[in-house]
Amino acid sequence: MPTLRERKKARTREALVEAAQRLFFKQGYDSTTVDEIAAEAEVSRRTFFRYFPTKEAVVFPDNAERLERFRQLLRAAEPGESPFASVRRACVGIATELMQDPHSYAEQQRLVVASPALIAHELESDREWEAAIAEALLRAGAISTSSINPDIQYRARILAGAAMGVVRATLKHWRDSGCAINLLDLAEEGLQMLEQGVGRTLFMKNSAA
Template sequence: MDHSPGLRERKKRRTRAALATAALRLFAERGYEETTIADIAAAAEVSPRTFFSYFPSKEDVVFAEVDDRLEEVAEKLAHREPRESAWQTIRRGVIGVMEALVSEHGEYGAVQVRLILERPALRARALERLTDTQEEIRARLRALCPDLDEIDAVAASGIAIGGLQAVIVHCRRHGYDAVSMRAALDRALAVVEHGLGSVEALNAPAPVSPRS
């Protein structure tokens, strides 16, 4: 089954990405408080009304890329290939998201992290998003792998999302280039994989559906 987005959805994603990139660039050049929503919209060549159709507030645009990538992980967990273990499904989804994280925003990734670390309101939003995402991934894991114990699912979602998120923040905070960041994420994924290797339910192949 083809799960690729249609033309309308691709255009919406491009507009959303343009707004996020414009916002981070302006935050770097002018400062967060000094940049208005009208400034961001103008830089992305859309109206302020269009901005609000994508983001409820200026704070939310800071998290655009993070939200999008985490949503992709959740979506990919819904599509398990025949005889694929739950971990293989997770790994396949995470690798695609890692590629996007390495290539997006470039120098502005550090701006994003600095804003979150320096502003209490943004740090609170980041923690809320992380907690919500871990809970969503836990639920997706249980749906993907019904035999997975509840505590194992909680631990697995925390290890996978928390571990990768921590490495991404570290890399951006310290200005890693794309090659170094990819190497760091590969190492992080290996650590996550090692940690989840003991969870038997995640590594068992999916049952083969009986022929009708």
Template sequence: MTDERRPAAAPVPPAPAAGLRERKKRRTRDALLRAALLLFVSRGYERTTVDEITDAVHVSQRTFFRYFSNKEEVAFAVQDLVESHFVAELRARPPAEGPFEAMRAAVLAAWDTIEEALSELVPVDLYMRSYRLIESTPALLAVHLRRSTELEERISRLIAEREGLDLDADPRPRVAVAAFSGVMRVTGRLWGQGEDTSVAAIRRMTEAYLDQIGPALATHWRDPPAVDGS
């Protein structure tokens, strides 16, 4: 009787370390980002040079520009992530919520989970200090306002999509988002001027100021002037 057993399968060679090069690139980028933010908040954005950032990480300028176009891009890299975190929270809101209710709930949820969202990139305290730097540095604030306008359009399109509206024909999504974004800008500015720079502080202010939109628009702020002879 012949032996019809299958020959033993050839051993599978071990797979190369998957994504090892990409992980190394990510570590380098993250190190540059952290070094830049630490220098920005300690020395000031305008006084910090690219050379100082690269020296802190022991890499060349060429390496820096492989990941970032300029200092402005690295200054807003974490802010990009925070904004995307908010948009993701907004997309996850239940369809039954009205537009403003959804935005309010999304921004509070984003602040509640900000530490987890940033944990692999930078300490949340460093982000909060860099956010305050943006609010207090004229060159960065101008960029921040421009970026805020772009974000408003992105959110308006998302709100229109949620509500089944044509954004170009119905102004309500842009009006609602403009009111919401205005409160966010006021909150950021006043938080940046205060002594408490914690996440809890800006979340508290955000909630309190958002809750003032309705009363501020729907009620009289002072008694009408008395009528002569009455």
């Protein structure tokens, strides 16, 4: 059970997120300052930065924790599971989380598409997810990333980039539908298409090397 201090911290964090969202939708992300967010949440500027390192970060409050859960899912390969199947399972696991609160995701994306700064921030975040997929593919192939053949690393990065392309297209299609389509079905379909087309290439070439 969370301690009193932990509950207070969670409430303050939630208050900052809600205050930021109110201001962003009222006056725009780019026109809103950290000082205004802090004042709206009735805390100091210093308190804001104890919870969020940048203004962009308050738009994506769950990203760091979600990325870590994604990495954990990638590491939890099931017996006999193919490397790309592990990636698909991890992506579907995160999709399950998003489906629990589609409204929050849709609201977040409304802000993102209206701000070049947030688009850039999201693209930078995507690179972290892409790197996690590439590392998982290499790890699943029982290859040491410190001594791996550069060609294998290159192919892993290509496949990870392709997987993230599927993820982005899937999320956009889901968002454009008003989050009415089943995201899990979309994710499964898109990633299966990728696996059937190119997902085996890295490992076939690696085994032949």
